Amino acid sequence: xxxxxRFPIRRTLQYLSQGDVIFKSSVKVMxxxxxxxxxxxxxxxxxxxxxxxxxxxxxxxxxxxxxxxMTPSPFLRFxxxxxxxxxxxxxxxxxxEITEHIKKILGKSKETLEKEERERKKLSHPATFGxxxxxxxxxxxxxxxxxxxxxxxxxxxEMRGKYxxxxxxxx
Amino acid sequence: xxxxxxxxxxxxxxxxxxGTKMQKTAKVRVTRLVLDPYLLKFFNKxxxxxxHDPLQQCVVGDIVLLKALPERRSKHVKHELAExxxxxxxxxxxxxxxxxxxxxxxxxxxxxxxxxxxxxxxLSEKLQELKVCSTDK
Numbered sequence: 001x002x003x004x005x006r007f008p009i010r011r012t013l014q015y016l017s018q019g020d021v022i023f024k025s026s027v028k029v030m031x032x033x034x035x036x037x038x039x040x041x042x043x044x045x046x047x048x049x050x051x052x053x054x055x056x057x058x059x060x061x062x063x064x065x066x067x068x069x070m071t072p073s074p075f076l077r078f079x080x081x082x083x084x085x086x087x088x089x090x091x092x093x094x095x096x097e098i099t100e101h102i103k104k105i106l107g108k109s110k111e112t113l114e115k116e117e118r119e120r121k122k123l124s125h126p127a128t129f130g131x132x133x134x135x136x137x138x139x140x141x142x143x144x145x146x147x148x149x150x151x152x153x154x155x156x157x158e159m160r161g162k163y164x165x166x167x168x169x170x171x
Numbered sequence: 172x173x174x175x176x177x178x179x180x181x182x183x184x185x186x187x188x189x190g191t192k193m194q195k196t197a198k199v200r201v202t203r204l205v206l207d208p209y210l211l212k213f214f215n216k217x218x219x220x221x222x223h224d225p226l227q228q229c230v231v232g233d234i235v236l237l238k239a240l241p242e243r244r245s246k247h248v249k250h251e252l253a254e255x256x257x258x259x260x261x262x263x264x265x266x267x268x269x270x271x272x273x274x275x276x277x278x279x280x281x282x283x284x285x286x287x288x289x290x291x292x293x294l295s296e297k298l299q300e301l302k303v304c305s306t307d308k
Contacts, residue, residue: 010212011210011212013211016211028181028182028183028184029183029184029185029236031185031256035274037274038274052204052213053212053213056204056206063181063184063185063201063203064203064204065185065202067234067257069273069274070257070262070273071262071264071271071274072271072274072276073266075266079183079185079236081182081183083238083253087265087266089266
């Protein structure tokens with residue numbers, strides 16, 4: 001049974017997480033003005049249809065407002081925390097070009113992203129065991145080559161506390 | 172704990188004015204895109220904010236930019252009007268700077284300077300024909 005809708009792939013988590021535009025923390029609002037008809041606005045329409053979900057998924061705290069058929073020319077406008085406004089003309093541009101452009105001007109660079117990733121990795125230690133939310137593994141029995149979990153495979157006699165206690169009592 | 176600016180999370184918002192019946196306050200509706208967890212589609216979620224508008228220059232239907240106030244002005248008013256982005260009926264295209272309506276530019280409406288002599292004589296003739304003379308009955 002296929003998914004419903006025109007391009008239902010837009011509604012998959014894999015597609016949404018493939019968005020690579022992550023805005024700098026100073027970007028607060030993004031406004032898109034586009035037209036529902038006309039060749040010049042075609043790229044903007046495709047941008048709104050395909051790329052806006054990806055951008056909003058990656059930047060949940062940026063307000064995105066869409067305005068249709070208000071002005072003849074399509075454009076994007078960003079409102080930064082400093083009060084500055086960035087106007088981006090997207091007339092006769094494809095949606096790929098638009099995403100590349102905004103990634104270049106207002107997106108976090110790859111170095112910043114990698115640095116943040118490293119910071120996050122530093123907080124969690126990979127060698128500890130515990131709940132799945134905070135650690136990689138829950139028990140030593142999960143690792144290949146270690147003693148398997150006694151819930152599935154009974155331990156050999158020599159490792160059981162019952163046997164060891166009996167041997168100690170005997171000796 | 173010092174709050175440098177904004178006792179509220181949203182520092183800058185863009186919304187549409189829906190009410191101006193309060194004195195020096197505008198009721199603004201802000202839409203944000205929220206992901207539905209099952210459909211994985213973004214829908215607009217509305218929220219109304221009250222904004223301080225000291226000159227009462229907002230009309231219902233304007234698109235405005237609000238800025239968070241450093242501290243709350245009253246129980247509900249936490250933002251103030253920063254600028255009117257699009258004034259209803261008088262939208263100005265930021266790329267060209269010309270007034271526009273929908274997908275068309277509004278050309279300069281008064282054409283009287285561009286009329287030639289022939290045009291004015293033609294028009295005055297037409298006006299003569301339209302003149303209603305009072306016929307005594």
